[in-house]
Amino acid sequence: MKKMNDEELQKLLFDVLSTEPAEGLPYDFSARVTRRVQAKTRQNSELRLYIIAIAVVSIVITLIYGLFFLLKPQLGSGILTITTDYKWTFVLGIFGFLTIQYLDQVLLKSTFFKSPKR
């Protein structure tokens, strides 16, 4: 068989190095990434919404308390006593709600959007 000269060898090397690998990403890769980005965006806007909702509720509760203390101090202190008595129920309720949200966002959705291994 004929021996390859330097020029032919260079050409072969160039051709092979310029040839794209046969393997690649799955055909639906772009759709999968887009879905993941959409989910992340939705997650962020939901989080923003929760923060706004918590802030609004806190402000409203503070205002109501303030009004009670100003207009009907006895009723105001009564509500404060009930709140203090049941503080752990309130705390656990909020904690439970946030835990469910966390499990929904982090565990369920991330598993759903996780790409299957080839």
Add this chain to the structure above:
Amino acid sequence: MFNEREAVTKVLNGDTGAFESLVKQYERLVYVVVSRLLREPEDVEDICQEVFIKVYNGLFRFGFQSKLSTWIARIAYFTGINYIKKYKKEVLINYPEDMEHYHFTDDNPELLLTKKDAAKYIEQLVLQLPEKYRIVISLFYLSEFSYEEICEITGMPEGTIKNYLFRARNLLKQKMEIYLKGELL
């Protein structure tokens, strides 16, 4: 034809369809960069996804100072490097300055099998090169980036890139000469 300026504007305005087109346009480039850095194919897709999520989140910072492909390739390169540093510490080692003495694992049975095919043999040799050589050679030949663009992507000086290319090419040529002597003579 893909208009990168138009695509970026649309993505920044929340058009997810435009983002999907952008991913389609650059997924091959990202795949080449990531797959040449990581040897484990099962990690490649996850890292590619991570790259495009970074692209999406950081697109507002892209000011068209460079080509979009260069910017995306840079993100892909550093995501791959960080992944290696984080999970595969043993892979990133300091390679000998004297690349002429770089040792290819010729005894690998897979490699011996593929020796039947010169092109596959070169591919196997490329995959055995150190990461930085592999990436430089891939960006230059496969993705057709210029020296300046490779500098921008990898952060390596131009002289180093030229040196890596020269050494890698020479090394591959030497190995090919030895191989072809055995096959074609």
